[in-house]
Amino acid sequence: MNDAILVTGGAGFIGSNFVLNWIGSTTSSAINLDLMTYAGNPENLSSLDGDRRHLLVRGDICDAKLVGSLLREHQPRAIVHFAAESHVDRSIASPGAFMQTNVQGTFALLEQAKAYWSSLSQADKESFRFLHVSTDEVYGTLGPLDPPFSEATAYAPNSPYAASKAASDHLVRAYHHTWGFPTLTTNCSNNYGPFQFPEKLIPLMILNALESKALPVYGDGMNVRDWLFVEDHCSAIRTVLESGRVGETYNIGGNSERANIDVVKTICDLVDEMRPRAGKGSRRELITYVQDRPGHDRRYAIDASKLLRELGWKPSSEFESGLRKTVRWYLDHASWIENVRTGAYLEWMNKNYSERVAL
């Protein structure tokens, strides 16, 4: 075994932030297995071009032969598993891909990882880790006065996406319980930051606001999410990877609950400040309430006290300063934006928003 890690889905939003941070702040290498779906973008990793410590492999986590051979060849000391279909609205429109990658893919990866781990020496077996990156959506939804989700909250996934992630969490748990396979699971709240594909709330609203397009807020806009800057998520994953107790799950959150409408209004104000519109009013006037997401979870909130208590981790970014940095990043990366707005992106925008009537 050597010091390298295998990352899955490392060309997506959180995975690419994680890989950049890993290569930038360790002496270790990363083998990055990514299928390059619409959400995978090699441009996120272009600053690593020519860096021998990063190897990007285009391939599917469901491909047992490929995964097995990567593990045998590179002998990583850990696997950090990000690869997934991640967008709730897409899981409502077409759930099949979510079952394939999130459930079948995690199962296939676990099988190969367990076979590799079984072949290691006793000392290497003890230090190997499989870290599964999951979501708070597995816990379902909260009422306004409910306490935040803890690691002991019962699973109650509500969307096909959440159900597929819950299934993958259960598989990971079972591999630890049955075979002693050294797993760690993290359940994180909503992330935002650089490189997020503009189908998700924050980048979608920044881009639409920039172009003075309608800002489509689902339902009454009072659904609450608990926002975490992506760099904080990456630092939490590294903390759990290095010091987490095997077989445990850790919730990760930003202590930043905000109603969607407030997030959108803040984005309008930031874009107005950074790119004033001559002769026009506030971009808040672009806000358009549209038909709600079916089964839309009302509120997510994370209790991350276990991570603080056991491993000393807490988020370092405030939501308002993280959001300001994020808006700035999108304003400064016009060519990145241009390149992700491919046919597949436009097709999705048309499908999701043309059928959503304004309320």
Ligand code: NAD
């Ligand atoms: P993303 O959609 O931006 O990226 C997913 C990546 O996985 C893409 O690069 C894609 O090409 C790759 N991928 C998809 N199917 C694959 C397959 N079969 N084999 C190999 N690669 C494949 O997702 P994200 O927002 O970066 O989320 C990463 C992980 O974090 C996911 O597991 C997600 O459930 C979890 N998560 C996300 C958030 C969030 O707010 N974005 C919060 C909590 C947890």
Ligand code: DAU
């Ligand atoms: O909680 C963690 C989860 O956060 C992750 O597991 C998912 O991968 C990630 O996509 C995210 O899920 P959400 O559904 O919360 O994120 P999204 O950005 O799609 O939506 C955030 C909120 O904004 C949600 O209440 C729906 C609303 N929304 C979203 C879009 C795209 C709108 O009002 N309008 C929109 O156009």
